[in-house]
Amino acid sequence: MKFKYIILALIFGLACSSGKQEIDVKPTTTSNIERFSLVENKPIKNVILLIADGTGLAQISSGQLNLVGAGGYLNMQRMPVTGVVKTYSANSLITDSAAGATAYSCGMKTNNGMIAYLPDGKHCKTLVEIAEERGMSTGLVATSTITHATPASFAAHVESRRNQAGIAEHFVESGVDVLLGGGKEYFIPKDEEGSSRNDDRNLIEEFENKGYVFVETKEEMQNVEGDKLLGLFSNEGMPSEGRTPTSEEMAKVALSKLQDNENGFFLMIEGSQIDWGGHSNDADYVIREVKDFDAAVKVALDFAEKDGETLVVLTADHETGGMTMLNTSEDPKKLKVSWVTDYHTGIPISMAAYGPHAIQFSGWHENTDVGIKIAELMNFGEFPVIKK
Numbered sequence: 465m466k467f468k469y470i471i472l473a474l475i476f477g478l479a480c481s482s483g484k485q486e487i488d489v490k491p492t493t494t495s496n497i498e499r500f501s502l503v504e505n506k507p508i509k510n511v512i513l514l515i516a517d518g519t520g521l522a523q524i525s526s527g528q529l530n531l532v533g534a535g536g537y538l539n540m541q542r543m544p545v546t547g548v549v550k551t552y553s554a555n556s557l558i559t560d561s562a563a564g565a566t567a568y569s570c571g572m573k574t575n576n577g578m579i580a581y582l583p584d585g586k587h588c589k590t591l592v593e594i595a596e597e598r599g600m601s602t603g604l605v606a607t608s609t610i611t612h613a614t615p616a617s618f619a620a621h622v623e624s625r626r627n628q629a630g631i632a633e634h635f636v637e638s639g640v641d642v643l644l645g646g647g648k649e650y651f652i653p654k655d656e657e658g659s660s661r662n663d664d665r666n667l668i669e670e671f672e673n674k675g676y677v678f679v680e681t682k683e684e685m686q687n688v689e690g691d692k693l694l695g696l697f698s699n700e701g702m703p704s705e706g707r708t709p710t711s712e713e714m715a716k717v718a719l720s721k722l723q724d725n726e727n728g729f730f731l732m733i734e735g736s737q738i739d740w741g742g743h744s745n746d747a748d749y750v751i752r753e754v755k756d757f758d759a760a761v762k763v764a765l766d767f768a769e770k771d772g773e774t775l776v777v778l779t780a781d782h783e784t785g786g787m788t789m790l791n792t793s794e795d796p797k798k799l800k801v802s803w804v805t806d807y808h809t810g811i812p813i814s815m816a817a818y819g820p821h822a823i824q825f826s827g828w829h830e831n832t833d834v835g836i837k838i839a840e841l842m843n844f845g846e847f848p849v850i851k852k
């Protein structure tokens with residue numbers, strides 16, 4: 465009797481952990497969506513770096529099939545230049561998001577788990593820090609906690625990505641003008657409900673004392689005056705279903721705050737939870753997150769097209785899940801999703817670019833080349849830089 469329950473529990477557990485394993489393929493709706501051409505190679509004023517966490521070709525493609533059909537194109541697929549990125553880190557052939565983002569932010573390989581921090585304990589200077597030195601405006605947008613590995617790697621230096629409370633402290637000092645995402649838990653003192661801090665620091669107040677406006681809702685975010693903005697829309701990572709604000713809405717507000725600086729801006733927007741869909745082996749989760757992120761990609765591309773001096777680079781940090789798509793024998797309008805793992809894989813990921821000098825991102829690259837190229841194109845001088 466007992467044995468039977470154990471077997472049932474095992475079967476039930478397997479079924480739950482494997483998530484939804486099918487893609488409904490929609491009829492094509494946007495086969496004539498405008499795709500962008502190469503543009504004149506003017507000097508670049510602004511950079512928008514879009515990072516789709518945990519996103520390989522199957523993630524992009526499953527989103528495309530479900531949202532716009534086999535003949536359609538997502539915004540992620542409209543850029544004129546495509547490249548391929550090798551993702552290994554300093555200590556592993558399979559990177560995590562900390563080492564993956566540090567490769568972009570610092571142009572250097574480091575160990576998994578390290579945030580703009582090198583294996584010998586030194587810090588590397590990030591693109592955001594150099595942009596600030598050049599008088600540019602800067603912004604970070606994510607749907608995870610804003611202190612999660614990817615955004616953290618642009619404006620904090622810690623040995624372990626788990627130290628999100630420490631990353632939040634670094635953010636206070638970072639000078640980043642716009643921070644939008646989840647993760648209020650790391651900004652409020654330990655006695656406040658939901659806090660994940662071990663001290664009495666109220667970082668929201670510290671931000672306000674530095675001239676930031678703090679917002680917690682979409683409406684507050686959209687109506688706020690002033691150029692320095694801290695938006696924390698959930699205590700932990702933002703919800704995937706019924707998310708508000710969406711990545712699109714956050715991207716619009718971030719651009720509106722950053723765009724008036726005559727020295728230009730650097731904005732990083734992360735589609736954080738495509739990765740989480742992969743970790744859960746849940747195709748519906750992946751598709752929902754690709755949709756949310758793709759709308760933010762459109763905001764970036766529309767801005768860049770109008771502006772003419774903005775470089776947009778879209779990449780991932782690694783693939784998650786070994787996601788692939790197979791035929792179902794019965795229904796030609798459906799594809800079966802199969803997963804290899806609930807962790808990251810080592811397969812290279814795709815990159816895309818639009819705007820002046822986008823062609824530089826064509827071909828195969830080390831992940832570190834992406835940061836190095838951006839620094840070079842922005843005339844950021846010496847890069848990578850190890851801080852003393």
Ligand SMILES: [Zn+2]
Pocket residue numbers: 518561739740743784808
């Ligand atoms: Zn991951």
